[in-house]
Amino acid sequence: ERADRNLPLNFAADSARVDDLRQVTVLSGNVEISKGSIVIRADQVEVRQSPDGYQFAVATGGPGKRASFRQKREGSEEFLEGEAERLEYDARADTVKLVNQATLRRFRGSTLADEVAGSTISFDNTTEVFQVLGGPASPVASGRVRGVLTPRDAKSSSATGSGKP
């Protein structure tokens, strides 16, 4: 079972502040962290290391920008892209939570398949389930949730053959 959780978390940034005592690393400036199939880009990412060695990252987009995350499986040409003011990535549970002005898009190849927007979106990378919650910080004016889901047509679904377990 290819869980991303057992893969190393790579990071790159303009500068970093490592607090060795509290095991907190603050990366700032063009930050990119990647672990397995998930890549997060943001202006600042704070990576906290739990005693048992798993990372918990909080990415913020910085003034006027949003943090983004992208999830792409090898072998499948489907991939997900999400953006929000703040991303919370829990490497142990392998989940990404998009908070405030959250949008999530699924692409098949280069065409946009699904798109949802809301105040908070949480995405479970293992089960590939995402949940959208409305709220004041939703990009949708009424604070509700909006989404467009495109049915998978016969040709492409067999091509990907990534049927849910």
Next chain:
Amino acid sequence: MGVAADEAEAPFADLTPLAPLAVRGTPARAEHGPWTRHLWDRLLNAVPVLLMALLAAVTWWLVKNTPVPGEARPKAPPQHVPDAVMHGFSLNSHDREGELLTRLDGDAARHFPDTDTYEIDGPRVRRVDAQGRVLVASARSGLSNGDGSQVRLSGDARVLREAVGADRLEFRGEQLEFFTRTEQLHSSRPVQVLSGRGELQAGSLDYDHLQRVAQFGGRVSGVFRPPGTKAAEPTDGEGAQASGKKK
């Protein structure tokens, strides 16, 4: 006897009288001989005078050159020349209770009085901090100030915070400034940090050991290893060359 005197006179009559042997006042030989002898004789007469003149000159020169006690001689410009060289040395500094704080070993050290610095070959610094944690530093060469409170390590410089497992932290770089007293580390050149949890490469470093906070600048990149994987123990030991990790 008188009569004998005349015959005595007669036989001598045909002899010519000799010149008087020495007559007071006129040199006996002066009149006869070539002019060079004449000159030579004059010179000989002048020798005592010359001697006296020479003597006067020497004493005058002596007086001229004897340093006047009051006058400060111009201090020689400080050249960068070692005044002390040590081989296989060890410098220990202790705190008031006598606890060993910092120990600086080296293959050789040259002390320069003008800058009060030590140039050290193969420096090895060992520092025990208040919590008993040990910092060990080494490099190919080092430059330390007079009291060893600042040591610039150059050439495969390493500072290792000894600890078990994940707590182990090692800084490596081309040049590291190790402020032993304030336990800080600085480098404006690329550094690599190896710890039990991962690795990091950066363009510059400022590490404060008291707060255990490291600030990295320049482009930073690195990896957090997933839990459970054994931290890749770099080849340890004094001068062992660590293999460059290809990421």
